[in-house]
Amino acid sequence: MRYLPHTEEDVSSMLRAVGAEDMDDLFSMIPGSCKMDGSLNLPEALTEWELNTLMNNISKKMAVSPAYKIFMGAGSYNHYIPESVSYLLGRSEFSTAYTPYQPEISQGTLQAIYEYQTLVTRLLGMEVANASMYDGASALAEALLMATRVTKRKKVALSGLIHPYYRDVVRTYLEPGNYEIVELPRLENGKTDISGVAGMDDLAAVAIQSPNFFGCIEDLRTTGELAHELGALFVLSFTEPLAYGLFKNPGCQGADIVCGEGQSLGIPQSFGGPGLGMFACRMKHVRNMPGRLVGKTTDMDGRPGFVLTLATREQHIRREKAKSNICTNNSLCALASAMYMASVGGTGIRELASLNYDKTEYLKRGLREAGFVITFDSPTFNEFVVKFGEDFKDTYKKLIEQRIVAGVSLATWYPELSGHYLLCVTETMGRTDMDALIKEVRS
Amino acid sequence: MKEIEELFLPDNVRYAETHEWARADGDNMTIGINDYAQDQLGDIVFVELPEIGATFEKGEEFGTLESVKAVSEIYMPVSGEITAINEDLEEAPELVNGEPYNAGWIIEVKPNDPDEINTLMSSSEYLEMLKGGE
Amino acid sequence: MKELQGASGLIFNEPLLWEKGKKGRRGFSMPRRDVVPSPLDEGLAGDGPDFPDLSEVDIVRHYTRLSQWNFGVDAGMYPLGSCTMKYNPKINEREASLPGFAGAHPLLPQELSQGTLELMYRLEQYLAEITGMDAVTLQPAAGAHGELTGMLLIHAYHKSRDSHRSKIIVPDTAHGTNPASASLCGFNSVPVQSNEKGIISTEAVAAIMDEDTAGIMITNPNTLGLFEENIREIAEIVHSKGGLVYGDGANMNAVMGIVQMGKIGFDVMHLNLHKTFSTPHGGGGPGSGPVCVKAILEPFLPVPRIIKKGGEYLLSGDFPESIGKLQAFYGNFGVMIKACSYIMSMGSEGLKRASQLAVLNANYIKENLKDSLYLPYDKRCMHECVFSDRLQEAEKITTLDMAKRLMDYGFHPPTIYFPLVVHGAMMIEPTETESKEDIDRFIEALKAIVAEAGKDPVLLRRAPTRPKVRRLDETAAARKPRLAG
Helix, strand or coil: CCCCCCCHHHHHHHHHHHCCCCHHHHCCCCCHHHECCCCCCCCCCCCHHHHHHHHHHHHCCECCCCCCEECCCCCCCCCCCCHHHHHHHCCHHHHCCCCCCCHHHEHHHHHHHHHHHHHHHHHHCCCEECCCECCHHHHHHHHHHHHHHHHCCCEEEEECCCCHHHHHHHHHHHHHHCCEEEEECECCCCCECCHHHCCCCCEEEEEEECCCCCCECCCHHHHHHHHHHCCCEEEEEECCHHHHHCECCCHHHCCCEEEEECCCCCCCCHHHCCCCEEEEECHHHHHHCCCCCEEEEEECCCCEEEEECCHHHCHHHHHHHCCCCCCCCCHHHHHHHHHHHHHHHHHHHHHHHHHHHHHHHHHHHHHHHCCCEECCCCCECCEEEEECCCCHHHHHHHHHHCCEECCEECCCCCHHHCCEEEEECCCCCCHHHHHHHHHHHHC | CCCHHHCCCCCCCEECCCCEEEEEECCEEEEEECHHHHHHHCCEEEEECCCCCCEECCCCEEEEEEECCCEEEEECCCCEEEEEECCHHHHCCCHHHHCCCCCCCCEEEEECCHHHHHHCECHHHHHHHHHHCC | CCCCCCCCCCCCCCCCHHHCCCCCCCCCCCCCCCCCCCCCCCCCECCCCCCCCCCHHHHHHHHHHHHCCECCCCCCCCCECCCCCCCCCHHHHHHHCCHHHHCCCCCCCHHHEHHHHHHHHHHHHHHHHHHCCCEEECCCCCHHHHHHHHHHHHHHHHHHCCCCCCEEEEECCCCCHHHHHHHHCCCEEEEECCCCCCCCCHHHHHHHCCCCEEEEEEECCCCCCCCCCCHHHHHHHHHHCCCEEEEEHHHHHHCCCCECHHHCCCCEEECCCCCCCCCCCCCCCCCCCCEEECHHHHHHCCCCEEEEECCEEEEECCCCCCCCCCCCCCCCHHHHHHHHHHHHHHHHHHHHHHHHHHHHHHHHHHHHHCCCCECCCCCCCCCCEEEECHHHHHHCCCHHHHHHHHHHCCCCCCEECCCCCCCCEEEECCCCCCCHHHHHHHHHHHHHHHHHHHHCHHHHHCCCCCCCCCCECHHHHHHCCCCCC
16 A cells, blocks of 8 residues: 555564564554454455446536526535635645744644635635634524623524524534523514514623624624623624625724634635634633634744644543633635635725626616516625515526526525525626526526 | 752741641731742742632642643631732732742732631641651 | 755745735626525624635635645654654545535424434444443533543443542553543542652552542553553552543544553543544544443443344434433544544554554653653653653753654654643654655654754744744734734
8 A cells, every 4th residue: 555655574564563462462462353254345446447437427427607597695605716825725834834843844724724814804804813613604693602701601692594404503513511502583584573672681692793604794783782782792603705805894893802703705615614713802801712822922032933822621631621622623625715815815806796796786686677586675785685475486496407506495594485595606607698597597 | 849848937937738827917818838849830920819708628739830831729717708909919929939938929818717727737747747648 | 874864945935814915806607696684683683703705715825735735644753752743644535525424404204314423323333342342422522522522421430329429540650631521520630649650650540549438540551651550460569449431532542453442441432533543633633533432331322323123223222320421412423434434444454553563762852862852751652752842951952842853854853842741842754654664764854953952952942943934023923912803
């Protein structure tokens, strides 16, 4: 096997050195009753070339852009990734290193993560961001747990317009701890109805998503004010961070914790993972924050350098009293997003976000003109809900034959919105693609 | 780390087994950690303090001290109510290392029983305890 | 000693991203604007983030220079104990970046996503076979996430039987993630001490296992690199009181094809695809932490699950007793492809050989260094061995000093100060992909360092001198945190 460098001669001389007669003898400390009978029943080992053929064949069964025009978002977005990002990310000095426990020989990872933390704080308008977490959904669950630690309260209010899967993950995380979850209903305009929390003086957090699951921009400032009146933290979740290239950031509108999915920023969709859990908060709450943090310092000679810091919050020191059980971050994904944010740049991200916005508005207009109702009239980013009607299922299937995937049906999560579809448009979608969709659904 | 002989253990405070010290100041008592404890912990980077007005029993945890790679709990040497906390430690936790008995004090309490301080060890008794543990 | 591996070459100083660039530069090919601008409510528009503007060349130089300050497995031996820093095969990267995989939307209709589902189904089958367990979920994002999943499964199991148990037994040699994961599920960790042989005794578990204890979390082989020989008896005690056994599979690399985990009493265990199955650690993730269970826990596994029905693969959420979801979608699929590729490249014989060589390499290091460094448990080890700095105490040289000096010699240091039961621990895991020559060089380097400790201890206390920076002031970093620029 090409990954195993030992020759037979190496093996016998090493066995001699350790005083073992043979490989079986080497494992003599394992009781016979624990040993495997026979050998593993796995397919015969493949050569590199056979593996390529097999993987080519399996991967070709997938429908992907650009062969398919996929008007689908709902937490996973198709954006262009510069080749330079993919190329740099492949540098094995980054990919084959581990958590930077030894800072002297990990300055590359450490400076890159420090830069990532900084770019995230600037994007979200927050004071401090961690080195990243698993994904947007688990980051939201961690944010709510953090809010319960900060406020010493056990009840959280969750918008029903947070991604349904995110709410599922929150329920999983909060189930064993006797927490209470209140779900907030929606208004006719596609935003969250937060009025119900008034008077709840035992809330740890009010959490909403913006842009929300329907693509609508929520009223952040109002939500934050209400949360603060109640002594609760305002937690803001997101699935599409590119929106903050154009819209006001959550930090300047009163958010205490901002967390979400960073996949949009230079990370392939990869069937939903790995993603990037972005997580930021106010500096005063940093000691209750989960996850790794990189800080700036100096070395013995006074030169600047970076280290992992505030580690006493974490499991390897505080064990059962840790702020979270998370061990590492999604470092390489964080690196990808930092490379992406730097490549697009301050001027570029605004232009790119505007282009996404304008393209979505183009499709909205086209569908309206074709006689369809856009379900919610609130401003949106990248995604919106359209009523195609109950009998659209057959058309949806026919469109697939023409290699168009016309969004996601909302019936599964919102039965009252049966016949309504969530569509997504990004910069990767050309005008002709959108015209084709409009033409097909019209007919 | 210091050898036992190098420790500074003044006579004007009383010592708890868990390495805190207490000193009667009028009706109240000032509490900190001693030279041995600060030396064992190393550079202290953060002190988590209780709220003023909180009450604790003797032996109960009232705060934590953090070094770069360790967290250790601080326990009440006597029962009582917190009347003051050393707010300087927020900006300068290193005071606990540098001046553990003076500027590095941690809390002030109003003891439930002013005589409880006598249940704590004298400097020589404490030193004996440390030596016994060697 | 031959010439040192560690040398100094030309590396570059490089400022922070925002200290470079000029307004108006761009490192991104802006897509064509083929639609007209649409008005946006002014009350909603923000100023946009204060990112620097950089050209593509700026970006490439920046990250190339940063990368040169890093040490990775591709550069040299990385014997970080319990982290299994084995070689990461390059072909796996190619498979993961195939457009059909990398570009797949997670909510595609099932008929359009047969490829990804087939691959995940295959991987589940392989992992069940390798562990000897009955069912697998690939959803957890990392080892600690797998532990959390395992604890949630145990919690759900007891709840389904109307039993509310508050405690969980955790050995003193466990990773910190074990008690932290248990706490998230509301369990209080009850520590159990390892005995003089470095393993858990049956009696120690019998003394604390009771009907308020949900189970035990046990790492096997443990973090001292020793096989928990009493595991079957321990499992029997735990089972007899109605508890379950959680196996932390962080050290699975020692026993593939050798120990059948399903047979030694584990009810649930996690694997680390980024350790045992060769996927790159990425500077700290993404990993992947699949959880394998016995049939009694299968009803509680996270949803959705992958089902094969008449040659078609489906995602099903129809498991009413499920603990729910752990991630938005199905786990770190991009990592799964690499692990699956590895298993298919290695086959049954290759995996077993990998474990054999991993154990051989560790024992070879142990035998060759035990006269130079203190070996607290002098017995045959598994895939890693644990030394300490006890013999260097006279010179006041610590494990940290020796670890830092190893960098000058061109090696990544081992895991240090863990496990906590060994004072000044140095935990060495060479993995199977290091050749005898490289291991010999590593042994020589550590012997040379031990000799230096006696002759010239200052050399060690001032180490390292060759990397880009020297020892960093972690105290200042923690006292006055500077976390963003």
